[in-house]
Amino acid sequence: MEGRKRTVGWGVLALWVIVIALAAPLAGKLGDVQRDRAVDYLPASADSTQVAKITEQLPGGDSTDLVLVYHREGGLTPADRATAAREVERVAAEHPLTSTPRPVASEDGTTLLYAVTSTEPGSDEKARDAFVNDIRETVSGEVGGPGALATDASEVYESLDGPLLYTTVAVVAVLLIVIYRSPFLWLVPLVVAGVADYLSMAVTYALHQGFDISVSGQSTGVMTILVFGAGTDYALLLVSRYREELRRVPRPYDAMTAALRGCGPAVLASSGTVALGMLCLLAADMNSSRGMGPTAAVGVLCALLAMMTLLPALLVVLGRRVFWPLIPAYGSEQKATRRSLFAAMGSSAGRRPLAVLLAGAAALAALALGALNLPGALKQEDSFTSTPEAVAAMKTLAAAYPEMGTQPITLVAPTAGSSGALETARATEGVAKAERGRSGGGWTEISVIAAHPPQSAEETATIKGLRSALGDGVYVGGPSAEQLDMTETNARDRNIVVPLVLVVVTIVLIALLRSLVAPLILVAAVVAVWGAALGIGGLVFESLFGFEGTDPGLALLSFVFLVALGVDYGIFLMHRMREECLNGTEPGAAALTALRTTGGVIASAGLVLAATFAVLVNMPMAQLAELGFVIAVGVLLDTFLVRTYLVTSASVLLGRRVWWPGPLARKPAATPGSEPARESTPVRV
Template sequence: MLGLWVVVLLLAVPFGGKLSGVTRDEPVDYLPASADSTRVQELTDKLPGGGSTDLLLVHHRDGGLTAADRGVARDQAREVAGAYRHSGGPPRTVPSEDGSTLLTAVSLTGLDEEQRSDAVHDIRDRLDGGGAGGGPAPPEGLSVWVGGPGALQSDMDEIFESVDGTLMLGTAAVVAVLLILTYRSPVLWLVPLTVVGAAALSAMAVVYGLVQALDLTVSTMNTSVMTVLIFGAGTDYALLLVARYREELRRHERPYEAMLTALRGCGPAILASSGTVAAGLLCLLAADLNSSSALGPVGAIGVVCALAAMTTLLPALLVLLGRRVFWPLVPAFGSEPSARRSLFAVMGTSAGRRPVTVLLSGVLLLGGLAVGSAALPGDLRQEDTFTSTPESVTALRAVEKAFPQQSSQPITVLTRTPEAERAQRTADATDGVARVERGRSGGGWTELSVFARDKPESPGELDTIRALRGELDALDGAEAYVGGPSAEQLDLSDTNASDRRVVIPLVLGAVLLVLIALLRSLTAPLVLVVAVVASWGAAMGLGGLVFEPVLGFEGLDPAIPLLSFVFLVALGVDYGIFLMHRMREESLGGKAVPRAALDALRTTGGVIASAGIVLAATFCVLASMPMVLMAELGFVIAVGVLLDTFLVRTYLVTSASMLLRRWIWWPGRLFRDRTG
């Protein structure tokens, strides 16, 4: 087995490192092909000069610009226009009413994705007095920024480039620390960490192959979540297997026999756990949003690779290393574990004394936390997608302050050229439109730039986009599409809402089927699913209390409700599976349900708590990334996992099992074989 994995890794190494080079992170890449904004991007790329890179050159001085400042702004705009191809005539500079800011819009053409980012960096160097132009530095006190959609995307790409390595190292470090604290061994922690690394590398190679073979749209967010999932779930499986292996080493003299028994004992739970997560994630294939649908197979590949590594490579390494890998706490053959009463035995006993009180108190607590979801902020705007403030966002905020009554970001309309004049008149007459400018034409299509009266991504501008689509759709023969950054965000929000209605029922159905097959019961699966849904609601409620008031996030990414639900239901059920599977084992041994529940909690509580802490900690690493989407997703999942580990599974599921007694196994054989 070890030799087989050496071959696998030798094959995976050349491809795993290439995955970051094929990720796509532009907003339009996330959207379905049917979206208006996707169609606009496709048609714009075919116009003369190709897709445009829209930039804003912003010159600002507190207290008002001087004549020298205006001269610098004019010269710099001329320099940028002379260095790059751009659409339209010479760039037009617009002063603000208070005289503090000059705004110059430039639309560069003929640049591919890599050249666009290079152009933004070059222009910033030029405006700062460096770069190829070699112009003088701006006068002291004059602030010069490059903003606009092109600069925003460039800043986003730069952050995404740094995410993969940082996330991998951070997650590995967190897992290493937690494993050392859990095992209290100078050697043992290295084994599961090495195996998790092998699983991650294998998964990256497989995903890279899928991208090349199927042209799958994979974002950096997808690969980041996959990395966290592999480290978190893989370590959980390792903790469960190693704990059971340690138990069996006290009963079996040969490590090989102890490992076989451990795999037979906890293998079904690990298999069901990974199957639940994979099934839940694959339900995302039904999503219309590219970024969500791609996360399904990407995440499932990660889970399957973690499962394969933890049930083949990890056992092989542990058997080869023998008992000495546990040094200094080596489990000797024939020895008994320490008889101290565990924390989870105490918690289980307290739940057993007053199960009704415990259950009602827990339900009220989760319900109270869920109420906080009413305080969740509105949809996240593109400018608020960073946890820091890059130059493009500084520029945009300065423009919004200096030009409060004017939109600096055009809404792009593509229409058939013969109907362009009629489409322009219709757009100009639409409520909320300030002005319309005729753009490029080519291939039978004409581009119109529509400026709304309201600022970008405000409710007023979004209403204007909806009105434009309605008015232009009514024009026979125009075949007009409305796109641009704000339209992309609107399409993202609408598609996410539609996906929630489709995917959430599928996830619940898939998870229930896996649980029914494992537990041979209908009641126990329903209890587990209701419990994890309650955890998700409480975690979202805590997000509402924290995101804006504490963390300062200006909005909620539209993908958070769906993605957090899928992950929390799939991952949260894992711990219920570990508990219920052990409880079923105890019940099959002849114990009544209350005693089986307490013994299952006593034997699995510690390892499941460790697993929950590891999983929550890995998602906390995701929450530390500089993108609001990752931070919000990491927070909700980490909080949900901790709630499920220490409240829902320990108290609510245990107390519910004690109250239901044999009915927890209805209508299976365990229900029929027992009278209490």
């Protein structure tokens, strides 16, 4: 019989080998469909999205706009100007340009700029990058502009995959070694997480091919973090329960069966809740946010599948020896050293629950006020944590031409009405120059230069003025319009997605916990954590990290992730608490018991998840760094403050009412010959 059971483990391993073999061709293609152009992040209904799509269909395809910048602090010499003219002539000779570049000198004579536009690369990202890099090799000045910024961003995202994966694996490995104190055990869940990540890449590619979901560097990076973070959390819960069962059950297969039966429902419920929360992003209009939803859900579900099937099979096949040197012997007792800390925390919440609850809530509210200090919307040139050449060029231009626009605002108008659109654009306040561009397919492109610097308040007012004056049927786009559309669309998406996430998560919790009060406590707690984490970000983003702005999508994405992941841990705690109540323990005592028994593994899981998201803080894109910071801080707050003190103290205070209106809310009637259920010790407030 035992041999047959061991065969089941080998059979599961063989099945996973087949799955990975089938997934390999798809996983390897994910990088080919990853897109990080602005149009791939833009809201689907925005003007700037329509401009990007229409200009791709004009003769020559999408245009690449660059600015060649020649600068000398003491003033450009005649030799400098001659060199610039010669190099620009060479660029024009080697590449087809839409117009002859003309020099524009700054008033102080220190800077010369040439605007260069070409349709040679079209909408092909690799061709665009090659075009930009070739010009950089040709000229001695700096190359900036929207095309150069896009190339620098693309190179950064392409460079993320390796460092992000290696750093995440290293962080998880170190934490698992510390947690397990075994030279072998840590490697098993890490390998399984790697397999899950590989599978998630294949599934994401298949979804892109089948349903055309957006795949970006941001979404694939976050997916990897989720697979390793959430997957390791599930592994910690399973291994912890498996270790307990090995002390009670002689055979590993039976111990694993008992462990899956014990923690499987909570893991399934929590991962399902996280996936449903992520899928709420499908309601967003922002293309990047909408693509993030299914990608993140795929990561969580692949991690769940691997940790609930592949990990158990490996552990059963390897047997007890995988825990060496701390092998859990059959019939032995587990030491309670790690639980003593959470017993002390629980007793403090149990002695004065009202004081603990009010103090914790006040602390979270005070931290949330820091969100008022968040910097304004992040500009394109501030998206990098370093200073690539395109950003350096834009800073040079901003200093040399403080009152002039240096990147075009692109209009597309029906050709039949393009003359009127051109005149209206020239008459709009804040427009310095407007020129007719290409025509084709019933559309005409008009290039507008604003009288104010890019992404300034004045230029933003000019864009809004153009849209108002031109009306429907004429679209206003370009880099600055794209940033404006992203900011406005993220604000609208928050009004739709945030309530949807709250409703979905609350309904799932009500179904799982069979209560109205407990789900409301958990949801209120994670919302408070989100506010506090954003507030901490507001206090440190500019002062500590030097971020000049906040990504427009930060509030929405961090909310979805923190609510979903925070409720994840709440389910683990409440599931154990409900189990204790079903066994006859009073809710106050059940809450403290649940904290003592699950506190260690939830703390370990929280540390792992926070550490994996903290990896994003070291990435060279401000958007990723800000998102990683807020989620990591939120997970730590949730693990060590909210879950440990606030939820526990609220449960102690409410007693049976925490399960209202379910059957656990009613005090069981005493049966003849039995003693009434033991009430929890009265507590002081």
